[in-house]
Amino acid sequence: MKAAVRHSAAVAALAVLASVATGAQAQVSERNIKFGYSVHETHPLGKGANKFAQLVAEKSGGKIKIKNYPSTQLGSETQMISATQGGVQDMVGVSSAPLVGLVKDFALFDLPFMFANEKEVDAVVDGPVGTRLFDKLATKGVVGLCFWENGFRHVTNNRRPITKLDDFKGIKLRTMQNPVYVDMFNTLGANSVPMAWPEVYAALETKAIDGQENPFVIVSTNKINEVQKYLSVTKHGYSPYAVMVGAKLWEKLSPAERTIFKDSCAEARDYQRKLNREEDAKTVAELKARGMLINEVPPEAVAQMKQQLKPVTDKYTREIGEDLVxxxxAEIDKVRSAMK
Structure with a gap:
């Protein structure tokens, strides 16, 4: 008798679960989503976007189809943000820097030499600070799902390796269209040239500019080594990618669909970050094999750069908000204490 009761209870429980699953599935509609980003599809961001599309398809029973548009096919990062706000584009993955134009607090990631390693970054973007930043986007026409990785940024140029502060002098350096980066490199002695990414390769090739700054993988996937001789491991900044959905689309999504998007973004994030970090070491070796001259910047030179940049850090800390910084x-300090 007891066995029969247990069997009946199990059957009833399975029926409830099936009913819940069916109900959730009924909340999922057929959708075709446009997801744009700026880098090549072979970049870890592109592979992460493909993983995200796969996960969304699986979790939606094939009803939600994500079509990815890499390599600025839908425009520059600022153009794609605007298109996503307007509902012309459904999703976008952009580096944090252009988001400063929407919410000044995103300049947190641009503060010079703030992070020492990826663990510190993860603690900030995946914790209360990351949530606080995305909450600020709520009135700007986009909804933040999660942060993926772009990586630590380094300087390339055709004039000289950067081994000390004075080596920046006179270098015409492309920066993102972001005031912190413009001030940062002007303060270091370079001549900052704010420029949209699609224009950079040609500007380097024609020697209209001397250099640029980006993570290793972007240097490699965009073949910057073809038009740049020196790569100096400055690690002066870190850029996360913000994966966002247009608010107009978000408002149309059911609770089940929103869960699918959030869960898929988080799973793809873990995959994308692991891939990005594995490829960093391989990329350095590949760039050396292609002829780039790569140098580490001595710690004493980094300390001198940080000291030179203190007025920039102080200025933007006040603008961002000292409480957020x-x-x-505090999150960074927790990681540093745990690693001692």
Missing amino acids: QQAQ
Whole structure:
């Protein structure tokens, strides 16, 4: 008798679960989503976007189809943000820097030499600080799903290797269209040239500019080594990618669909970050094999650069908000204490 009761209870429980699953599935509609980003599809961001599309398809029973548009096919990062706000584009993955134009707090990631390693970054972007930043986007026409990785940024140029502060002098350096980066490199002695990414390769090739700054993988996948001789491992900044959905689309999504998007973004994030970090070491070796001259910047030179940039850090800390910077620093300090 007891066995029969247990069997009946199990059957009833399975029926409830099936009913819930069916109900959730009924909340999922047929959708075709346009997801744009700026880098090549072979970049870890592109592979992460493909993983995200795969996960969304699986979790939606094939009803939601994500079509990815890499390599600025839908425009520059700023153009894609605008298109996503307007509902012309459904999703976008962009580096944090252009988001400063929407919410000044995103300049947190541009503060010079703030992060020492990826663990510190993860603690900030995946914790309360990351949530706080995405909450600020709520009135800007986009909804943040999660942060993926772009990586630590380094300087390339055709004039000289950067081994000390004075080596920046006179270098015409492309920066993102972001005031912190413009001030940062002007303060270091370079001549900052804000420029949209699609224009950079040609500007380097024609020697209209001397250099640029980006993570290793972007240098490699965009073949910057073809038009640049020196790569100096400055690690002066870190850029996360923000994966966002247009608010107009988000408002149309059911609770089940929103869960699918959020869960898929988080799973793809873990995959994308692992891939990005594995490829960093391989990329350095490949760039050396292609003829780039790569040098580490001595710690004493980095310390001198940080000191030179203190007025920039102080200025933008005040603009961002000292409470946010302190909250981020507290998360970083926790990681540093745990690693001792």
